[in-house]
Amino acid sequence: MQGTLRQHLLSALHDLTPPVCPDAEMDDTPRLDACADENEYASRVVEVGMQLALRRRMEARRKEVEEALSRMDIGVYGVCEECGDDIGAARLFASPTARLCVHCQSDRESCHERARLLRCA
Numbered sequence: 001m002q003g004t005l006r007q008h009l010l011s012a013l014h015d016l017t018p019p020v021c022p023d024a025e026m027d028d029t030p031r032l033d034a035c036a037d038e039n040e041y042a043s044r045v046v047e048v049g050m051q052l053a054l055r056r057r058m059e060a061r062r063k064e065v066e067e068a069l070s071r072m073d074i075g076v077y078g079v080c081e082e083c084g085d086d087i088g089a090a091r092l093f094a095s096p097t098a099r100l101c102v103h104c105q106s107d108r109e110s111c112h113e114r115a116r117l118l119r120c121a
């Protein structure tokens with residue numbers, strides 16, 4: 001089972017690796033004097049912000065996949081970090097980077113939800 005999941009993770013990792021070299025990303029800050037007018041500048045700023053958010057999301061996702069692969073390497077993949085139970089094949093196939101079993105995950109989510117509600121109250 002882990003062989004198949006490893007393939008899933010490796011292809012996910014491949015998809016999440018940006019094809020651009022990091023140096024090319026250094027100078028993507030829009031410059032007002034390089035734009036025709038303030039409207040163009042504003043839309044460049046939005047565009048760059050969206051690309052940045054997308055890239056951050058991809059990086060976070062890639063980190064999850066890398067961590068899942070290293071858990072596989074040390075033999076703790078598929079074990080809930082909270083209770084030590086098996087996460088279960090069905091859940092892992094649906095979500096190969098899962099670190100918690102379905103029970104602990106829903107506990108944690110309801111805990112977060114409670115905390116959020118308390119903060120807002």
Ligand SMILES: [Zn+2]
Binds near residue numbers: 080082084085102105
């Ligand atoms: Zn658990």
